[in-house]
Amino acid sequence: MQARLENMGLRAGKTVTRLSSMPSGGPIMVECGGTRLALGRGIAQHVRVREVAQRTESGTDRDE
Amino acid sequence: MADTGIGGDTELATPDDTRVLLVGNPNVGKSVVFSRLTGVGTMCSNYPGTTVEFLEGSMRLAGERVPVIDVPGTYGLSATCPAEDVACRILEDGGVIVNVIDATNLERNLALTLQLRQRPLRMVVALNLWDETRHRGIHIDAERLSELLGVPVVPTSAVAGVGIKDLVGAIEQVAASETPEVLEPGDVWCRLGTIIEEVQQLEHRHHTWRDMLEDITIKPVTGIPFGVLALLAAFAMVRFFGETVIAYVMEPLFETLWRPVVTALSEALGGAGFIHDLLVGSYVLIDGVRTLDFVQSFGLLTTGLFVVFGMVMPYVTAFYFVLGLMEDVGYLPRLALLLDRVMHRLGLHGYAVIPILLAFGCNVPGILATRVLDTRRERFIAATLISVGVPCAALQAMIFALLGPYGIQYVLLVYGILVIVWFVLGTVLRLTSRDFLPEIILEIPSYRRPSFRTLWQKLAMRLRGFFREAVPVVFLGVVVIDLIYMTGAFELIARVAGPMMESLFGLPPETALAIAVGFLRKDVAIGMLAPLDLSAIQLVKSSVMLALTFPCIATYAVMLRELGWLDTLKATGLMLTIALVAGVAMNLAL
Numbered sequence A: 001m002q003a004r005l006e007n008m009g010l011r012a013g014k015t016v017t018r019l020s021s022m023p024s025g026g027p028i029m030v031e032c033g034g035t036r037l038a039l040g041r042g043i044a045q046h047v048r049v050r051e052v053a054q055r056t057e058s059g060t061d062r063d064e
Numbered sequence B: 001m002a003d004t005g006i007g008g009d010t011e012l013a014t015p016d017d018t019r020v021l022l023v024g025n026p027n028v029g030k031s032v033v034f035s036r037l038t039g040v041g042t043m044c045s046n047y048p049g050t051t052v053e054f055l056e057g058s059m060r061l062a063g064e065r066v067p068v069i070d071v072p073g074t075y076g077l078s079a080t081c082p083a084e085d086v087a088c089r090i091l092e093d094g095g096v097i098v099n100v101i102d103a104t105n106l107e108r109n110l111a112l113t114l115q116l117r118q119r120p121l122r123m124v125v126a127l128n129l130w131d132e133t134r135h136r137g138i139h140i141d142a143e144r145l146s147e148l149l150g151v152p153v154v155p156t157s158a159v160a161g162v163g164i165k166d167l168v169g170a171i172e173q174v175a176a177s178e179t180p181e182v183l184e185p186g187d188v189w190c191r192l193g194t195i196i197e198e199v200q201q202l203e204h205r206h207h208t209w210r211d212m213l214e215d216i217t218i219k220p221v222t223g224i225p226f227g228v229l230a231l232l233a234a235f236a237m238v239r240f241f242g243e244t245v246i247a248y249v250m251e252p253l254f255e256t257l258w259r260p261v262v263t264a265l266s267e268a269l270g271g272a273g274f275i276h277d278l279l280v281g282s283y284v285l286i287d288g289v290r291t292l293d294f295v296q297s298f299g300l301l302t303t304g305l306f307v308v309f310g311m312v313m314p315y316v317t318a319f320y321f322v323l324g325l326m327e328d329v330g331y332l333p334r335l336a337l338l339l340d341r342v343m344h345r346l347g348l349h350g351y352a353v354i355p356i357l358l359a360f361g362c363n364v365p366g367i368l369a370t371r372v373l374d375t376r377r378e379r380f381i382a383a384t385l386i387s388v389g390v391p392c393a394a395l396q397a398m399i400f401a402l403l404g405p406y407g408i409q410y411v412l413l414v415y416g417i418l419v420i421v422w423f424v425l426g427t428v429l430r431l432t433s434r435d436f437l438p439e440i441i442l443e444i445p446s447y448r449r450p451s452f453r454t455l456w457q458k459l460a461m462r463l464r465g466f467f468r469e470a471v472p473v474v475f476l477g478v479v480v481i482d483l484i485y486m487t488g489a490f491e492l493i494a495r496v497a498g499p500m501m502e503s504l505f506g507l508p509p510e511t512a513l514a515i516a517v518g519f520l521r522k523d524v525a526i527g528m529l530a531p532l533d534l535s536a537i538q539l540v541k542s543s544v545m546l547a548l549t550f551p552c553i554a555t556y557a558v559m560l561r562e563l564g565w566l567d568t569l570k571a572t573g574l575m576l577t578i579a580l581v582a583g584v585a586m587n588l589a590l
């Protein structure tokens, strides 16, 4: 799963911006390095992020 | 109506060193490049996963014809999902690689390029969507990129055909040369960073219409109302266009130009008899007048032609036009995001919205498109839901035609019942799948202004598909129905199945025959209901039954191929059960 997200552009050390989140545990949409992704909440929860100002930056991008 | 065209299976051709493989991330324009290189029309849309099958064509290279293969898009070579697995396997068998990349998203696209460069492959990079970089203030030094990668890099704008000549030149040159040295394995991401830094410059971007539209369509507060409105508008547009063309073009054409021909033919054939009834159909009483009717007479030249051209084609055209627009603008992935929660109720996730929407045109491409889903389980659920509960455009057109005159509320009732059945079936499917939690991972491409050329090409391809596959089967259906009536087999069927139809569903025995014919084609089957003098409610009931029971034969064929016979059998069992339950429930409730 991690490899898949990396190939899709979501990698450790990159800045991710949350563009939108659907209500009641729905998916979220993020932007990272010019790629926009829709991610299920379950997956998104495994992406560790560190807050940077009003932005968010992914620290270690790990699952499970 | 398999609109994905040529080449069905993943096992393709023989390994061949001269062939050209188009490889790249999803949605970067591989299929557009493919059709530019080969002249073969392809489906191209603004969402990842448009191409799910290998397509093969050929091009001239240094005076020789060589095969060109459009490989389904892949994000990496690590085979993390079935689609990638397939793409990886084809690389093993040799050929010249054309790595198509999206110039507006170098970083992610180059990740695949670097992975490819770690294998001994002859390859060219097509820096596609070059035209888009200008609008977005992206500057890329293609020459430097080529030096760093050690392979030729050609900027292209495939939709406009710009750069294709240079690309062909580069392919020729690479095909004739030795395999370049592979990049030594190392940290792909690290190397990526340095390359990007060196070749790409970004200007400050202004807020554009894209960003505005993006905001409106993905924030839940505005996005959900927008989505509902967009779908309603799409439905209204299809309905309006279909109805208008039928009422003001098709019907007048048939009445003024075609009726005299048919009447003359009927007279020449003596007004009755086997050949007569087969060709122009039998006379029916309409408002007390004995006449040939384009809907009810059931001749090849009356009902056969009229169903195809006068009833179904206008709607199919309108549907595919509107769908093509939504596809090319890039709205469908947003819809997937918005509907993700809803789809979870059915044991699926948002991405499944795309195959399901395609299925509203024709179930066959819809079921093919379920290949974008990751697991077998999801594919089974999606294919079952499609074959049972998604009426194709032809079926919907006929429902409009027959029920419309009684009032829109009856048409809506049919859709309402189908939605209920859908959620019941979906819930059953979800609950019966253990330890299974599908989650959406979907790239959302940027909005693009649709190109008139791709829109038109796509519409033409889909319509051609419709005529090729629909016309023969509609005609076959008409002949079968005529034969059933003429041989008296009809009485037999009615006697056997009639009491059941009567007592269980409250429908006249003739409807049993319509359901059987529905196996061939749904539109002809609904047409059979026209002469029966059914009440509006009975029409609603039988339309729903027709939609639910056996998908047409083309859908069956593709299900067998995609799911295997065991799962197809399971789907059939579910379908029969749910149709029975729904039929009885409707009989009790309506």
Ligand SMILES: Nc1nc2c(ncn2[C@@H]2O[C@H](COP(=O)(O)OP(=O)(O)OP(=O)(O)O)[C@@H](O)[C@H]2O)c(=O)[nH]1
Pocket (backbone or CB within 6 Å): B024, B025, B026, B027, B028, B029, B030, B031, B032, B033, B043, B044, B045, B046, B047, B048, B049, B050, B051, B052, B072, B073, B074, B128, B129, B130, B131, B132, B156, B157, B158, B159, B160, B327, B328, B448, B451, B454
């Ligand atoms: N502006 C512009 N649009 C392009 C260009 N090339 C492709 N497109 C558009 O990009 C979208 C994707 O093109 P496709 O050819 O379907 O992409 P693909 O790589 O085959 O995608 P998959 O089959 O999903 O892997 C379509 O809407 C095209 O019209 C280009 O050079 N410029």
Ligand SMILES: [Mg+2]
Pocket (backbone or CB within 6 Å): B030, B031, B032, B043, B044, B050, B051
């Ligand atoms: Mg494609």
